[in-house]
Amino acid sequence: MAFFQKLKDRLLKSSSRLEEGLDAIVEEGGEEIREEAPETEPSETTAPDPAPEPVEDAAPDPEPVQKPAMPKPALDPAPEPRADKPGLLQRLAGRAGKPVVRRALDDDMLEQLEELLIASDMGVDTALRVTANIAEGRFGKQLSTQEIKRLLADEIARVMEPVARPLPIYPKTPQVVLVVGVNGSGKTTTIGKLASQFRAAGKSVVIAAGDTFRAAAVEQLQIWGDRAGVPVLTAPEGSDPASLAFDAMTKAQAEGADLLLIDTAGRLQNRADLMEELAKIVRVIRKKDPEAPHNTLLVLDATTGQNALSQVETFQKLANVSGLVMTKLDGTAKGGVLVALADRFGLPIHAIGVGEKIDDLAPFDPEEFAAALTGLET
Numbered sequence: 001m002a003f004f005q006k007l008k009d010r011l012l013k014s015s016s017r018l019e020e021g022l023d024a025i026v027e028e029g030g031e032e033i034r035e036e037a038p039e040t041e042p043s044e045t046t047a048p049d050p051a052p053e054p055v056e057d058a059a060p061d062p063e064p065v066q067k068p069a070m071p072k073p074a075l076d077p078a079p080e081p082r083a084d085k086p087g088l089l090q091r092l093a094g095r096a097g098k099p100v101v102r103r104a105l106d107d108d109m110l111e112q113l114e115e116l117l118i119a120s121d122m123g124v125d126t127a128l129r130v131t132a133n134i135a136e137g138r139f140g141k142q143l144s145t146q147e148i149k150r151l152l153a154d155e156i157a158r159v160m161e162p163v164a165r166p167l168p169i170y171p172k173t174p175q176v177v178l179v180v181g182v183n184g185s186g187k188t189t190t191i192g193k194l195a196s197q198f199r200a201a202g203k204s205v206v207i208a209a210g211d212t213f214r215a216a217a218v219e220q221l222q223i224w225g226d227r228a229g230v231p232v233l234t235a236p237e238g239s240d241p242a243s244l245a246f247d248a249m250t251k252a253q254a255e256g257a258d259l260l261l262i263d264t265a266g267r268l269q270n271r272a273d274l275m276e277e278l279a280k281i282v283r284v285i286r287k288k289d290p291e292a293p294h295n296t297l298l299v300l301d302a303t304t305g306q307n308a309l310s311q312v313e314t315f316q317k318l319a320n321v322s323g324l325v326m327t328k329l330d331g332t333a334k335g336g337v338l339v340a341l342a343d344r345f346g347l348p349i350h351a352i353g354v355g356e357k358i359d360d361l362a363p364f365d366p367e368e369f370a371a372a373l374t375g376l377e378t
């Protein structure tokens with residue numbers, strides 16, 4: 001669970017934004033209820049209700065029904081012991097049970113929830129779908145922040161589960177992985193991290209520095225190659241990347257390498273050129289292996305938020321994207337975009353980057369991600 005803690009710590013900006021928002025929503029229309037039992041069990045936290053009112057839309061819901069707290073008369077001579085608000089002195093003296101704020105789920109609350117999710121870069125469609133699923137069968141129920149976090153985390157994990165797929169490793173070698181993405185998205189860093197992990201798993205790896213137009217990009221890749229203990233093939237500045245890819249393919253085959261990772265340029269300013277460049281790389285490596293590239297990884301920067309969605313659309317037109325890596329999830333408040341991506345494109349998310357160090361790349365785990373994003377204590 002060490003990585004989970006790291007992810008949680010680093011996703012702090014995303015989760016704290018969601019967490020603060022959820023707290024505010026529940027507190028705004030909620031009521032403080034003193035509870036003896038753990039708040040994760042809603043059925044035990046309800047004030048005793050001598051005359052329960054049937055909850056209209058609760059029939060299809062197999063979960064225990066959470067009844068709305070009964071409105072209390074302003075001057076109640078015999079207050080119910082568990083639903084009253086403890087006074088400050090009482091609380092300071094520690095005589096009161098743990099107060100938990102609960103709010104009945106209604107249209108206003110759902111609208112606020114939708115807005116919060118949209119603000120966390122989940123996108124309008126996904127936010128509406130997630131909140132609709134949360135609301136189903138729970139209208140009128142009294143929910144605490146912790147319960148909403150749990151419901152939200154479960155929904156997010158459900159959306160993400162089908163896309164959480166590690167990079168597949170095939171028996172036929174060399175497996176060619178073409179890495180695409182806009183400049184600065186984290187391609188070089190991700191290639192370095194992947195190379196290091198494959199090496200650690202006993203695979204032999206070759207890297208091709210296919211962004212031949214930028215000397216700095218090639219230097220960076222060489223540094224990462226050194227760190228990972230993996231050879232990096234380079235070509236003179238401005239030379240044809242397809243020719244370098246061909247040489248790298250020849251070397252990888254001759255050396256019996258397990259994997260060939262090909263970096264590419266990310267200049268979206270001239271899409272026609274970039275498309276032609278990527279197409280040429282693919283044509284050339286297919287002369288050596290008609291099935292290559294076996295994976296086309298699109299690297300996306302989480303800090304770009306909703307822009308990541310249009311990058312997927314663009315790169316799907318430029319190359320046959322087979323999976324995603326989302327970088328820079330540490331230190332962004334836009335982690336929700338991953339949910340929108342999963343919901344909209346259904347492309348596998350192979351890994352996530354949560355830092356600049358070589359081991360800061362992890363397989364994508366939907367439940368851990370959902371818990372970290374919502375700030376749910378597990």
Ligand SMILES: Nc1nc2c(ncn2[C@@H]2O[C@H](COP(=O)(O)OP(=O)(O)OP(=O)(O)O)[C@@H](O)[C@H]2O)c(=O)[nH]1
Pocket residue numbers: 181182183184185186187188189190211216217220266327328329330331352353354355356360
């Ligand atoms: N915090 C954080 N920074 C990252 C992560 N991945 C990459 N970076 C940083 O993002 C910056 C750009 O990363 P690169 O790997 O150079 O990106 P690139 O797509 O290869 O960019 P070009 O070389 O310009 O094409 C670097 O400063 C990296 O250290 C991550 O997961 N978290």
